[in-house]
Amino acid sequence: MPLYHAPVDDIRFVLHEMLQVEKYSNLAGFADAPRDVIDAVLEEGAKLAERVFAPLNQSGDQEGCRIADGVVTTPNGFREAYRTFCEGGWPSLTADPEYGGQGMPFVLGFALSELWSASNMAFAMYPGLSHGAYEAIRHWGTDAQKQTYLPKLVSGEWTGTMNLTEAHCGTDLGLLRTRAEPQDDGSYKVTGTKIFISAGEHDLAANIIHLVLARIPGGPEGVKGISLFIVPKFLVGADGTLGPRNGVAAGNIEHKMGINGNATCVMNYDGATGFLVGEAHKGLRAMFTMMNAARLGVGIQGISQAEVAYQNAASYAKDRLQGRAITGTKFADKAADPIIVHPDVRRMLLGARAFIEGARAFYLWTGLKIDLAHRDPDPAVREANDDLVALLTPVVKGYLTDKGFDSTVAAQQVFGGHGYIREWGMEQFVRDARIAQIYEGANGIQALDLVGRKLGQNGGRGLMAYLGECEKFVADNQGDATLQPFLDGLATATGQVRDGALWFMQNGLANPDHAGAGSVEYLHLMGLQVLGYMWAQMAKVALDARAAGTATPAHDAKLTVGRFFVARLLPDGAALLAKVQAGADSIMALDAASF
Numbered sequence: 001m002p003l004y005h006a007p008v009d010d011i012r013f014v015l016h017e018m019l020q021v022e023k024y025s026n027l028a029g030f031a032d033a034p035r036d037v038i039d040a041v042l043e044e045g046a047k048l049a050e051r052v053f054a055p056l057n058q059s060g061d062q063e064g065c066r067i068a069d070g071v072v073t074t075p076n077g078f079r080e081a082y083r084t085f086c087e088g089g090w091p092s093l094t095a096d097p098e099y100g101g102q103g104m105p106f107v108l109g110f111a112l113s114e115l116w117s118a119s120n121m122a123f124a125m126y127p128g129l130s131h132g133a134y135e136a137i138r139h140w141g142t143d144a145q146k147q148t149y150l151p152k153l154v155s156g157e158w159t160g161t162m163n164l165t166e167a168h169c170g171t172d173l174g175l176l177r178t179r180a181e182p183q184d185d186g187s188y189k190v191t192g193t194k195i196f197i198s199a200g201e202h203d204l205a206a207n208i209i210h211l212v213l214a215r216i217p218g219g220p221e222g223v224k225g226i227s228l229f230i231v232p233k234f235l236v237g238a239d240g241t242l243g244p245r246n247g248v249a250a251g252n253i254e255h256k257m258g259i260n261g262n263a264t265c266v267m268n269y270d271g272a273t274g275f276l277v278g279e280a281h282k283g284l285r286a287m288f289t290m291m292n293a294a295r296l297g298v299g300i301q302g303i304s305q306a307e308v309a310y311q312n313a314a315s316y317a318k319d320r321l322q323g324r325a326i327t328g329t330k331f332a333d334k335a336a337d338p339i340i341v342h343p344d345v346r347r348m349l350l351g352a353r354a355f356i357e358g359a360r361a362f363y364l365w366t367g368l369k370i371d372l373a374h375r376d377p378d379p380a381v382r383e384a385n386d387d388l389v390a391l392l393t394p395v396v397k398g399y400l401t402d403k404g405f406d407s408t409v410a411a412q413q414v415f416g417g418h419g420y421i422r423e424w425g426m427e428q429f430v431r432d433a434r435i436a437q438i439y440e441g442a443n444g445i446q447a448l449d450l451v452g453r454k455l456g457q458n459g460g461r462g463l464m465a466y467l468g469e470c471e472k473f474v475a476d477n478q479g480d481a482t483l484q485p486f487l488d489g490l491a492t493a494t495g496q497v498r499d500g501a502l503w504f505m506q507n508g509l510a511n512p513d514h515a516g517a518g519s520v521e522y523l524h525l526m527g528l529q530v531l532g533y534m535w536a537q538m539a540k541v542a543l544d545a546r547a548a549g550t551a552t553p554a555h556d557a558k559l560t561v562g563r564f565f566v567a568r569l570l571p572d573g574a575a576l577l578a579k580v581q582a583g584a585d586s587i588m589a590l591d592a593a594s595f
Contacts, residue, residue, distance in 0.1 A: 002312050002425030004054040004119050006046035009554065010357060011111045012039065014364045017541045021107065021368065027375040029094075029105045038108060041093075045112045048088065049119035052081050057120040060261030061428050065202075070249040072201040072263045078123060082156075082204040091127055091156035095134065099150040106374070107367035113297060114360070117304035121432045122261030126159060126199045128297055132290035133160025133211050137230070140278035140286040148236055149209055159205040162290050163194040163212040163231075163267060171445055173213065173284070174222035180214040180229055180274055190214050190231055190274040193251070193266065196439070200265030201233075201250035207242060208233040210267070211290060212274060219281045228283035229274035247272035258431030292393055294440045296366070299396035302404030303359040305433035309411035309426060310352045317345050317414055339414070347568075348414055352407035354565040357558070358531035359400050361538060366396055387462035391454045392530065398446035398520075399527025401436035408433040447519035450526070451508075455501050463501060470494045470533050477536075482543055486536040489566040493529035496577045500525055503581050517584035525576040532570050535562045 015021050016035060024030040033041075060075035067073075085091070094109035095101025116124035134153045137145055152158040169175035178192025190212055194200075201208065210231040219225035235243040250265040278286045317340040324330075325341040339345045366389060373385035412419035412426040419426040437443050455463055474491045477483055500522050508515040539562045542555040 001055070001058055002308070002429075003315060004050060004057075004308050005311060006042075006049050006115045006119070007307060007360075008042045008046050010360060011042060011114075011364070013541075013554065013558070014361050014538075015107070015111070017545075018361060018537055019107070019365060019368050021105070024105075024368075024371070024375075027371070029103050029371065029375060032102075033104055033108060041104070041108060042111065044088070045090070045115050048085070048090070049115040052084055053116065053120035053123055056081060056123060056261070058425055058428060060120065060122055061258075061432075062260075062422075064260040065253055065263040067201070067250060067253045067263075070201070070251070072203060072250055072253065072265070074126075074202050074204060074263065075261050078126075078261065079204055081123060082126065085127065086156035091130065092154045095154040096138065096150075099138075099146070100154045105367075106370045107364055110296075110300060110363055110367035113300045114304050114307070114363075117301045118308045120261070121301060121305065122259040125259065125262045126202060126204055127156060129162055129198055129294065130156070130158075130160040130209075131297070132162055132293045133209055135293050136211055136228070136277065136286055136290045139289050140228070141230075145230065145275065145277070148240065149230065149232075152207065152240075153209065157205060158207040158209055159199060159202075160209045160211065161197055161200055162287075162294065163197055163200075163210050164287065165194060165196045167193070167195055171442065173226060173287075176213060176215065176226065178212065178214040178269065180216050180227060180276075182216065186275075188214075188216070188229060188274045188276065189271045190229055190248075190269045191271055192269050194269070195266050196254065197265045197267045198262060198439075200263060200267045202263050206234075207236070210248060211277070211287075212269065213283055213287060214274070216280055223284050225281050226283040226287075227280050228277040228286040230277055231269065231272050231274040235273060257434060258428065259435055291440060295393055295397040295446070296363070296370075298436050298440045299398075299400040300363050301436045302401030302433065303356055303363065304404075305429050305436070306352055306356050306359075306404040306407035306411070309408040309429040309433075310349065310356060312424075312426065312429075313352070313411035313414035314340075314349055316418075317349060345414055348410040350561065350564045351569065352410050354535075354561050354569055355403050355407050355531070357538070357561060358534045358565060359404070361534035362530050363396060363400065365534065366392055384465060387458065388466055390457060391450075391462040391466060394441075394446035394450040394454060395523060395527050395530060397440065398443040398450070398523045399530075401433075402443055402524065403527070405430075405433045405437055443523075444520060447523040448516065450523050451504060451515050451519040455504065460501075467494055467498055470529075473533070473536065477540065480540075480543070483536070483540055485566050486532075486539045486562065489570045490529075490532045490536045493525075493532045493570060493573045496573045497526050497529045500577055500580045507583065511584060513584035513588055517587045518580035518582070521576045521579040525573055525580065528570060528573050528576070531565070535565050538562060 056077045063075040065072050092101045093104050094106050097103045130153050137149055166176050180188040180190045212229045212231045213226050215225050216227050235246050237243050247270045249268055251268045252266040254264040318338055320339050321336040322339050325337050330337045330341050369385045369389050373382050376382050408429050412430050415426055418424050474487045504515050542558045545551040545555045
């Protein structure tokens with residue numbers, strides 16, 4: 001069975017040494033999360049991930065979910081694991097205390113999301129989308145809706161879903177056909193079919209709260225006529241008790257490539273009772289409250305699969321004997337040297353590790369920015385951090401899942417033929433990682449969102465502020481020769497991101513295809529640049545520890561991996577910028593009939 005060890009020490013390094021979260025003890029949530037509390041939460045979360053969730057990952061994949069008469073049964077052990085999860089108070093960690101939450105910092109919740117997904121991605125998805133439903137209702141719901149649904153979602157007694165996609169429309173939600181007929185009592189009757197609904201039906205929770213996009217007859221065409229509805233699996237009485245079964249049922253479980261332990265359902269709505277969330281015909285903005293939360297979570301899924309795959313590949317490489325080192329025998333007492341001696345194996349392992357550690361810093365740094373956007377008393381600080389999160393959300397989702405998948409495949413490759421065999425578990429990590437590039441907005445859509453919407457949002461305020469922050473870091477640290485390679489790499493990458501944005505400004509209006517043709521490369525360029533900024537900050541922390549005489553072997557390893565990133569990965573930025581600036585002509589030249 002594959003191994004998993006929660007990377008608590010590296011998470012602590014980022015939280016305490018790089019981000020110095022203790023500085024924010026004056027903010028709500030952080031005051032209740034001093035260092036010892038954060039460390040204790042991480043330790044307990046690690047035990048849950050390693051001892052409860054991870055042992056069910058491979059068996060859950062092989063067993064899968066079963067459906068009979070619309071009732072879904074999850075794999076053996078999932079119900080007990082979910083009960084343990086809820087009894088430990090984990091669903092409530094970052095939720096508002098007004099609804100039974102613990103109010104802990106979002107950045108800590110992000111760290112635990114990695115542990116849950118790495119240990120068992122399919123299981124983690126059951127409570128995972130409840131957070132998106134919670135945020136949508138908390139932000140847009142009535143007081144009565146909040147009191148009815150949020151405490152149960154926060155406790156985990158109920159779970160939530162997002163119902164957007166239909167068979168004929170995915171990204172283009174303006175085409176959706178599900179309708180909601182108004183009733184005299186203020187409710188609606190929702191009718192239609194949704195597909196690809198993660199955790200749409202299961203036996204883990206007492207109720208499932210579906211958030212459903214539908215059209216009210218007579219509303220505007222396209223996306224301007226979409227509304228959002230709460231459609232519970234069981235109707236809820238005025239006293240909060242569960243009433244009769246609503247007119248919603250799972251019609252089938254999708255037969256899919258991975259995440260087989262999660263019930264991805266076709267959901268049939270047959271005059272189901274629904275309740276409007278927010279304003280009529282304004283469902284799209286409420287939906288994006290869910291989507292943005294989910295997209296950040298999916299980005300963390302991308303790194304999580306890379307992490308668990310890397311751990312197994314590194315262990316295998318140190319144990320598997322095969323051939324001799326090209327510089328001469330290293331283990332003369334053995335029949336062959338372990339494959340860790342071979343440069344190409346090290347290239348694959350270090351490439352994955354350099355991405356993972358940089359990406360971990362990236363998502364935790366983003367989580368801290370979300371905390372500041374919500375909790376800082378200064379409106380200007382909240383606005384600046386909100387700008388940054390909006391700018392980088394598509395990068396978190398798109399870059400971390402694209403490169404997370406690449407890193408997972410590289411880890412599988414380390415195993416050679418054994419990586420293709422089920423018992424080693426590597427092929428499951430690859431299959432599970434693949435979905436993260438697709439759902440919650442396929443990565444091509446994330447790239448279009450970045451280039452077409454986020455770069456120019458508020459006159460480019462977020463982008464300019466972020467690039468200015470990076471340039472200030474470089475300027476403030478000039479003169480440190482040991483840090484200079486990191487500074488030079490960051491300065492080059494920052495210039496490339498700026499040049500790419502300027503090229504779109506100069507060429508995109510004349511031919512919008514230029515933006516579409518270069519958007520994915522630009523997203524990857526920006527992701528690479530952000531990791532360059534993360535690595536520069538981590539390198540500075542490690543070098544400062546050396547100067548203070550407090551460095552540990554972990555600090556030395558951090559510098560070594562960081563230098564690999566600067567030397568072997570960061571130069572890819574030049575090729576990405578060249579592709580952006582190549583424009584759309586060669587892509588659009590071939591007529592459709594010739595494909």
